[in-house]
Amino acid sequence: MKQAAASIQEELNLRAKEFWPRLYRFFYYKVQNKEEAEELTQETFHKVFRQTGNDNIEHDKIEAYLFTSARNLLTDLWRKRGRRPGSLSVEELREKGWDIPQQRQEVEERLMVQQALQELSHDYKKVLTYRIIEGWSVEEVAMKMGRKPGAVRSLQFRAVQALKTKLQEGGYFDE
Numbered sequence: 182m183k184q185a186a187a188s189i190q191e192e193l194n195l196r197a198k199e200f201w202p203r204l205y206r207f208f209y210y211k212v213q214n215k216e217e218a219e220e221l222t223q224e225t226f227h228k229v230f231r232q233t234g235n236d237n238i239e240h241d242k243i244e245a246y247l248f249t250s251a252r253n254l255l256t257d258l259w260r261k262r263g264r265r266p267g268s269l270s271v272e273e274l275r276e277k278g279w280d281i282p283q284q285r286q287e288v289e290e291r292l293m294v295q296q297a298l299q300e301l302s303h304d305y306k307k308v309l310t311y312r313i314i315e316g317w318s319v320e321e322v323a324m325k326m327g328r329k330p331g332a333v334r335s336l337q338f339r340a341v342q343a344l345k346t347k348l349q350e351g352g353y354f355d356e
Contacts, residue, residue: 196243197226203316204251210314211255213291221258225251290353297347305340312337 204225209218229243229250298306304326311317311325312333319337323330348354 200244200247201226204247206314206316207248207251208255212258221251221254225254228254293348293351293353294344297344297351297353300347301340301343304336305343308333308336309340309344 201222205218205222208221209215212218212221225247229247232246232250298309301309307326308322311322312319317325319330319333322328323333326333328336
């Protein structure tokens with residue numbers, strides 16, 4: 182059992198460079214804060230690495246284990262924040278270096294993009310989420326969606342075009 186755990190830990194170390202950017206993008210999309218996304222990504226790896234010493238995780242399940250742990254970590258974070266909502270005054274935010282008008286614009290832009298995504302078809306949302314937000318490869322998305330890689334590339338192209346059209350209709354590109 183210890184030899185299997187060591188083998189899993191070795192594989193996790195070897196594949197960390199592959200998983201790190203995807204986990205980071207996942208967290209960054211959810212929390213919209215670089216430092217917090219980095220901390221959550223690191224914490225996920227630390228948590229999974231510790232667990233590989235205790236559990237007998239199959240080699241081909243490392244990725245699923247990582248992303249499940251990431252989602253659970255994020256859920257715990259949101260629960261914690263929900264119980265203790267903090268509030269700061271505008272003056273406190275300015276003292277911390279926040280540019281309120283710019284932050285407001287960024288939030289509005291993010292909301293416009295999220296709204297436009299919600300208006301897309303199910304397949305378009307899926308392919309954009311997998312490819313752009315979560316950072317999956319074309320081959321991985323093809324397997325997940327039961328399509329050929331060429332079909333995924335075409336679907337992604339059409340999805341990006343549809344998203345662009347929705348954003349233009351919503352005035353996203355207006356100055």
